[in-house]
Amino acid sequence: LVANAVYWCEEFHIDGLRVDAVASMLYLDYSRDSGQWTPNVFGGREDLDAKAFLQEMNATVYRRNPGVVTIAEESTAWEGVTRPTESGGLGFGLKWNMGWMHDSLEYIAKEPVHRKYHHHEMTFSMVYAYSENYVLPISHDEVVHGKQALVSKMPGDWWQRRANHRAYLAFMWAHPGKQLLFMGQEFAQGGEWSEEHGPEWWLLDEGYGPEADHRGVRDLVRDLNTRYRATPALWQRDTDPGGFRWVLCDAAEDNVFAFLRYDAEGVPLLAVSNFSPVVRHDYRMAVPDEVPVWYETLNTDDMRYGGSDVRLLDGIKPENGEITLTLPPLATVWLTPTSV
Structure with missing residues (x-):
């Protein structure tokens, strides 16, 4: 053997x-x-x-x-x-990391109105995140044999399912651990993968309507990988507890999560996820004092990905140790001290 x-x-x-x-x-x-x-x-x-x-x-x-x-x-x-x-x-x-996989899939499959009762399922993984070197998998066991493809597990209409899918992927990419998707998830294939037919690449054919949503998810995954490689905070201290800090872990009523990742030089990335289908205006959270301006470097609600384009186009300056954000619906936003 x-x-x-x-x-x-x-x-x-x-x-x-x-x-x-x-x-x-x-x-x-x-x-x-x-x-x-x-x-x-x-x-x-x-x-x-x-x-x-x-x-x-x-x-x-x-x-x-x-x-x-x-x-x-x-x-x-x-x-x-x-x-x-x-x-x-x-x-x-x-x-x-089977615990993270089961807990996060359980949470994301809930209707947003019920997610507040399952908030801890998205935070519990940080209790044991550094006990081993983990990979975060969307396992084949969870998306075949009648369990539905990842995007088809999501609640809501067509647009909301894609939005949930995109927000979940960006949350996953920012979470400590390595990322692993199953075939078809990189472009939100709605049908279960079949070993007889392979991924449904035809969903990416040129056109308008639903096809554009699939291309948008594909483009997001490409940009997630590009940003990941270019941002040491997302991988350099993956197994170091000092490389992570919660900003918001108890905003259950709002379905909001926010945390910081740090690279070896202490340069942070702020990841904020809003798993509600509403825009949250004037949303305040505490941030490190040493960052003078925060810039949006990735937003899963970007129109290019099929989102509603609620963007943070200008730099955001902290006041009294807090920033005020407009959170897009069913979306994850990454912010860094420098614009890209």
């Missing part, structure tokens, strides 16, 4: 390996009743052979193929999934 992992990396030059159902390997009693399993030599339920195998696999793959990534789909609180093997960890590069 170790040789097989190396084979895929060295002969086919794949970017990495995602190992499914790691929990079922790590626990001797996984899906077994009492009497159906034998404890290890220490009397515990951990499968020591499975642990040793995963450590050998990861260490060998990373040693022979620098630059690849291994990802564990591990659903328990096993300690050290992404810790280096020399420190006793399993040695994976990233861990599938």
Whole structure:
């Protein structure tokens, strides 16, 4: 099995390996009743052979193929999934953040009027965000087999579903962790992905109406990636608690979230999400004193993406440690100290 992992990396030059159902390997009693399993030599339920195998696999793959990534789909609180093997960890590069995925999808699928009762589902991930090196996945398990494509999970009419989709993606890109979409989500395909037909690329054909919405989501994902690469605050301190700070985590009645990300030099990015279908005027929030002016660098409500074009076109100067914003409906806005 170790040789097989190396084979895929060295002969086919794949970017990495995602190992499914790691929990079922790590626990001797996984899906077994009492009497159906034998404890290890220490009397515990951990499968020591499975642990040793995963450590050998990861260490060998990373040693022979620098630059690849291994990802564990591990659903328990096993300690050290992404810790280096020399420190006793399993040695994976990233861990599938199933908690964030389930909680955020549960929230975003609710009608906005009900979201205030589920506000904590979007903030709880920061309680454990630094326990492992996480990838934020919209997993294949959640968007096939009758569970609906991501955009089709969203509430509201056609426009609101696309707006929810765009706001959610920008929230995800700003959240600590790496981002992973499933096929078709990068242009808001409404039908479930089919292995027989592949993504519905025809939705991007030139034209007006619904097609433009799909192209708008595609353009947003392109711009999210471009901004991400150009903004160290979004990735440089991904595993450092000092690189994140809540600005608004308790605005449940408004369905608003706001947080800061910091790069190694302390330069911030402010991400603000309004998951309500209304424009919020004169919305105040506290910001760092050292930033003289904030500029909008990304807005999912931009007309280019299919939004209603409620923009923050001018620089916003703080007063008494606060800024006043006009929040677009069902949208995420990124602000930085310099304009792009």
